[in-house]
Amino acid sequence: MLNKKNKQRNGSTIFLILSAVLFAGVIWYAFTAHENVTPDGVVASGPVELSFSDVLRRAPDIKTMNIKGDRATGVLADGQKYSAVMVYNPELLEKLSADGTAVSIDSSRGWVNYLETWVPILMGVLFIWWIFRGMRGAGGGIGRALLGQNPTKIVTGKPKTTFKDVAGIDSEKQELMEIVDFLRDKSRFAAVGARVPRGVLLSGEPGTGKTLLARAIAGEANVPFFAASGSDFSGIIVGLGVAKIKEIFEMAKRNAPCLLFIDEIDAIGQRRSQNSYNDQDREQTLNQLLIEMDGFSNETGIIVIGATNRPDMLDPALLRPGRFDRQVYIELPDMNGRREILELHAKKIKMEKDVSLENLARGTTGFSGADLENLLNESALHAVRAGHKLVTQEDMEEARDKLMMGPRKFRKMRPEDIKLTAYHEAGHAFVGTIYSDIADPIHKATIIPRGRALGMVQHLPIDDKVSMSIDEIRANLAIEMAGRASEAVFFGPDKITTGAEADIAMATRLARRSITTAGMSNKIGMVAINQVQTFGRQVPLESASEKTAEIVDAEIKAWTDAAYADAIKIISKNKATVKKLAEELLKRETLTGAEIKEIVSGKKKTAKKKTVAKK
Numbered sequence: 001m002l003n004k005k006n007k008q009r010n011g012s013t014i015f016l017i018l019s020a021v022l023f024a025g026v027i028w029y030a031f032t033a034h035e036n037v038t039p040d041g042v043v044a045s046g047p048v049e050l051s052f053s054d055v056l057r058r059a060p061d062i063k064t065m066n067i068k069g070d071r072a073t074g075v076l077a078d079g080q081k082y083s084a085v086m087v088y089n090p091e092l093l094e095k096l097s098a099d100g101t102a103v104s105i106d107s108s109r110g111w112v113n114y115l116e117t118w119v120p121i122l123m124g125v126l127f128i129w130w131i132f133r134g135m136r137g138a139g140g141g142i143g144r145a146l147l148g149q150n151p152t153k154i155v156t157g158k159p160k161t162t163f164k165d166v167a168g169i170d171s172e173k174q175e176l177m178e179i180v181d182f183l184r185d186k187s188r189f190a191a192v193g194a195r196v197p198r199g200v201l202l203s204g205e206p207g208t209g210k211t212l213l214a215r216a217i218a219g220e221a222n223v224p225f226f227a228a229s230g231s232d233f234s235g236i237i238v239g240l241g242v243a244k245i246k247e248i249f250e251m252a253k254r255n256a257p258c259l260l261f262i263d264e265i266d267a268i269g270q271r272r273s274q275n276s277y278n279d280q281d282r283e284q285t286l287n288q289l290l291i292e293m294d295g296f297s298n299e300t301g302i303i304v305i306g307a308t309n310r311p312d313m314l315d316p317a318l319l320r321p322g323r324f325d326r327q328v329y330i331e332l333p334d335m336n337g338r339r340e341i342l343e344l345h346a347k348k349i350k351m352e353k354d355v356s357l358e359n360l361a362r363g364t365t366g367f368s369g370a371d372l373e374n375l376l377n378e379s380a381l382h383a384v385r386a387g388h389k390l391v392t393q394e395d396m397e398e399a400r401d402k403l404m405m406g407p408r409k410f411r412k413m414r415p416e417d418i419k420l421t422a423y424h425e426a427g428h429a430f431v432g433t434i435y436s437d438i439a440d441p442i443h444k445a446t447i448i449p450r451g452r453a454l455g456m457v458q459h460l461p462i463d464d465k466v467s468m469s470i471d472e473i474r475a476n477l478a479i480e481m482a483g484r485a486s487e488a489v490f491f492g493p494d495k496i497t498t499g500a501e502a503d504i505a506m507a508t509r510l511a512r513r514s515i516t517t518a519g520m521s522n523k524i525g526m527v528a529i530n531q532v533q534t535f536g537r538q539v540p541l542e543s544a545s546e547k548t549a550e551i552v553d554a555e556i557k558a559w560t561d562a563a564y565a566d567a568i569k570i571i572s573k574n575k576a577t578v579k580k581l582a583e584e585l586l587k588r589e590t591l592t593g594a595e596i597k598e599i600v601s602g603k604k605k606t607a608k609k610k611t612v613a614k615k
Helices: 002-032 052-057 090-098 111-135 142-147 170-184 187-191 210-221 240-254 277-294 335-346 357-362 369-386 393-405 415-434 470-491 498-516 546-573 575-588 593-601
Strands: 048-050 064-068 071-075 081-085 102-105 153-155 199-204 225-229 258-263 302-308 324-330 442-446 456-459 531-534 537-540 590-592
Touching: 048 052, 052 081, 090 102, 170 187, 170 210, 170 302, 170 324, 199 210, 210 225, 210 258, 210 302, 225 240, 240 258, 240 277, 335 357, 335 369, 369 393, 415 442, 415 456, 415 470, 415 498, 415 546, 415 575, 415 593, 442 575, 442 593, 470 498, 470 546, 470 575, 498 546, 546 575, 575 590, 575 593, 590 593
Parallel strands: 048 081, 064 102, 199 302, 199 324, 225 258, 258 302
Antiparallel strands: 064 071, 071 081, 153 225, 442 456, 442 590, 531 537
């Protein structure tokens, strides 16, 4: 196999060298073939260059003229040789002959002239032949050189990745275990007449581990793994995608049982339409993929796994039974899943024993597996920058805050802005403490600016919530509005700032979602207003009737106004405590959840005295 590839590579090199030599020869001739030649074939040295107008003017002085192509050479009456550009004109030739000029026309063609005509034609024919030779899978031709090498990545043995390297998606692994069992021993399924899915579509948010899971299936089953991306089947030559689809499926059939993985399959599997005249090549590639998958029998032992972030874009024919007849949606990991992922990746990092991955998992809601791996890497990088020999909890916290809100900003702020930020965050922290039995507990409050935020109050959920009660919604709305409420209480309505922009936006989204999709409003009722499924989440669209939209807008405003009034009431009754929180933030910049509880309750934790046993 290696010798064959070397021969193909050598053939491509020889072809390119010959082409370059022939091309250089043609270029050389173009610059040198039109030297001034006298009628007797001797190259003229130092001829006078005459223009066409000079020929007309000095016609009586021209003794001889030899015309070849668009050039004329000869000798003047005084013996001086000349060269001129000649435009064929019978009247001019008759005039020159009448003046005594010996005119001769050379219409012969030399071998170089034939090269000028046939070399470009032969090079074009060879170029086209080489491209089609490469498209037929013949190996390394000029087509392969221009259009890319074989897109498949073949693992002939057992891939190193197994299910032990995949954490946080136990239900998805269980769903795919029967695929592994089939690849290990298909006779068990054939004995009872069961048909194992020929194709499995993995979908989900980016970074949830679709590619990793596909490799783990092949590793568990100990079968060859063929991998390609959907974009590998696109090229500048029409029909190339069809050829590559045939090629990779032929390779899979020769190595069955095996696993064939196509990543980002939406690049070739998008829904077909009647008006896609400019996408005929992609549709032909999709048609070939449908044909290849439909041609499988239960005895082939080939499992096709596709991965995409956009399953809604795929053609329905691709998802019917017999092709991708099983769809597995990989969700973002829950808190237990995040802890397992962190524990898996933390084995590669040296960290202190008191680092709590449990707290880190609680504070990373919405993080994917790739995000969590990046979080640990960022914490290790921060530990190196800080001069730590081991990764500390502080490094973990810094990395999480950096990924969630951006890097720390060392900006120069006015004292009044810093003070207002402290009171703003103190309002959030106090109202969050009041509703601690309903809302998520506070992890910390800080006035250190990050990204676009001048400060923040961070909540850590005790566990993952799949739903929220109406009390939780109202409590969270009041907490979001507490920053603006604190500004109004302590500085007056005329001194409020734009710092509550993100809080208001988040409160508005929560109220809108609760009213339009969850049926929490008595005025709207239990009606879902134009909800659309996108990436597994329901997003409301405001395209209802004008009357309904007006009611929705009025109800959202009523909810946020009620939450703002609730926050104003709570902070006004406890101004001294909120002021104390703000002053402590100004002193320390960051307060932990425990320190906030101490300030609000007015009680300090007393350290337990160590008892020394009497001797």
